[in-house]
Amino acid sequence: MELPGLDAPQQSLLAQWAPHAVLVHDHSWGLVQTTVLELEDPGHGTVIVKAGGPEDHHLARELRAHREWLRPWVRTGHAPQLLAADAEAKLLMTQFLPGRLVEGRPAQDDPDTYRQAGALLARFHAQHAETSTDWDARLTQRARGWLERPHRIDAGSAAALRAEISTWPRTGEVALVPTHGDWQPRNWLIDEGTVRVIDFGRADLRPAVEDLARLARQDFTRDPALELAFLEGYGHDPREAGLWRRTLMVEAIGTAVWAHGVGDASFEQVGLDQIAQLLG
Numbered sequence: 001m002e003l004p005g006l007d008a009p010q011q012s013l014l015a016q017w018a019p020h021a022v023l024v025h026d027h028s029w030g031l032v033q034t035t036v037l038e039l040e041d042p043g044h045g046t047v048i049v050k051a052g053g054p055e056d057h058h059l060a061r062e063l064r065a066h067r068e069w070l071r072p073w074v075r076t077g078h079a080p081q082l083l084a085a086d087a088e089a090k091l092l093m094t095q096f097l098p099g100r101l102v103e104g105r106p107a108q109d110d111p112d113t114y115r116q117a118g119a120l121l122a123r124f125h126a127q128h129a130e131t132s133t134d135w136d137a138r139l140t141q142r143a144r145g146w147l148e149r150p151h152r153i154d155a156g157s158a159a160a161l162r163a164e165i166s167t168w169p170r171t172g173e174v175a176l177v178p179t180h181g182d183w184q185p186r187n188w189l190i191d192e193g194t195v196r197v198i199d200f201g202r203a204d205l206r207p208a209v210e211d212l213a214r215l216a217r218q219d220f221t222r223d224p225a226l227e228l229a230f231l232e233g234y235g236h237d238p239r240e241a242g243l244w245r246r247t248l249m250v251e252a253i254g255t256a257v258w259a260h261g262v263g264d265a266s267f268e269q270v271g272l273d274q275i276a277q278l279l280g
Contacts, residue, residue, distance in 0.1 A: 003049075004028075005035025010051050010091045017084045017093055018044055034058050034201060038096065044083060045096065050201075052090030058201030059090040061181075065203035066092070069178040072123050079197050099189030099196050107190040108219070111229035116195040117188060118233025125177040125208045125238075135174035135207065136246075140165060143250045151257040152268065153275060160279050161253065168246055176205040183211040185219065208238040213251040217274050249278055 003011065004026055014021070021041035028035045033053030040046055052059035066082040073079035085092035107113045143165050147158060180187070181202025189196040212230075220227035231237050256271030 003037060003039075005037070006049075006051050006091075009089050013086055013089055013091055014049060014093070018047065018049075021047070021049075044093075047083060047093050048080065048096055049091070049093045056090055059092065060087060061203050062200040063087055063092055065178075065200035066094070069124065069127065069203065070200070072127055073120065073197060077196070078120055078194075079200075097189060097196050097198060099191030099194070102185035102188040102190050102195070105190065107195075108185045109223065109226075111225050112193075113185070113188070113190065113195055114215075114219070114226045114230040115233035117183070118230040118235075120195065120197060120233075121180070121183060121211055122234045124180065125211070127178060128205075129175050129177050130205065132174050132176050132205075133171065135176065136169045136172055139246055139250055140168050140170065143168075143246075143253055146250070146253045146257045149257050149261065151260050153253070153256055153272065157275055157279055161249065161275070164249070169242075174207055174243070177208050179204060179206040179208065179211045181206070181210070182214065184214040207243060207247070209240070209244050209247050212239060213247050216248065217251070217270070245278070248274070252278060 003014070003023060005028055006014065018039060018041040020043070021039040024038040024040050024046070026035075026037055027048075028037070033056040035049075035051040035053075037049045037051075038046065039049055050059060050062065063082075063085050066085070070079045070082075074081050080094035080097040083093045083095060102108050102113060143161070147153075147162065151158075153161070180197070180200065181204055182199060187197065187199040189198060215227075215230065220230070252271050252274035254271070256268055256275060259265070259268035259271060
């Protein structure tokens, strides 16, 4: 059976891994070169297949996360088990994880969801740490790189951003830990009250504060009780003022520029609003 979004080598590999699989649902977003398919296979049960396109960089990160960092969550049923993968073909298959997306459901407004998410993230961050002496320089490079791409940030704001970026530190020691990279309710599942985790295409070694940035601009702002519950679950507040502001600024710029590039006007506005708030 020909499946949507898979090229010929990927179709061939999947035919070896799950020869009798049938399509249940296409979960792909359509905005990035990643195909996400839910399949039913007699040999494996319900599985998720992810395939990357020619310019995709997410599958490599996701595969690294499965191989190096997800075991603490997989052991307790909080993340999916990797069943098969081929890095060169940009294809992987995992066991289906039960639950429904937290985003858009009552669980998104439940402090217990965030308490669980904080505890899960603390476990993830605690399994490894290393020191970087070039993270500040990399963060500066990312911010400047985003601003060099086409965007609709107004000229005054762009100038203010560049001026502040020019004052950022270039050296210093920063602790890096395994991070999810997109830690927010759209990547959490709720299953009979239990929070589980999906989508590791942005996983990488970064400062722990990076995993709080997207929550801070949306859910924490919407209801401070959610922030308090999250920090209770996490065990402490990892945000150091200087690095936290720089992280939020890069997140805001990246959101506005990336969303403009893919034509997502509503998400672009999220980034523009955050820039205005940071500069205000």
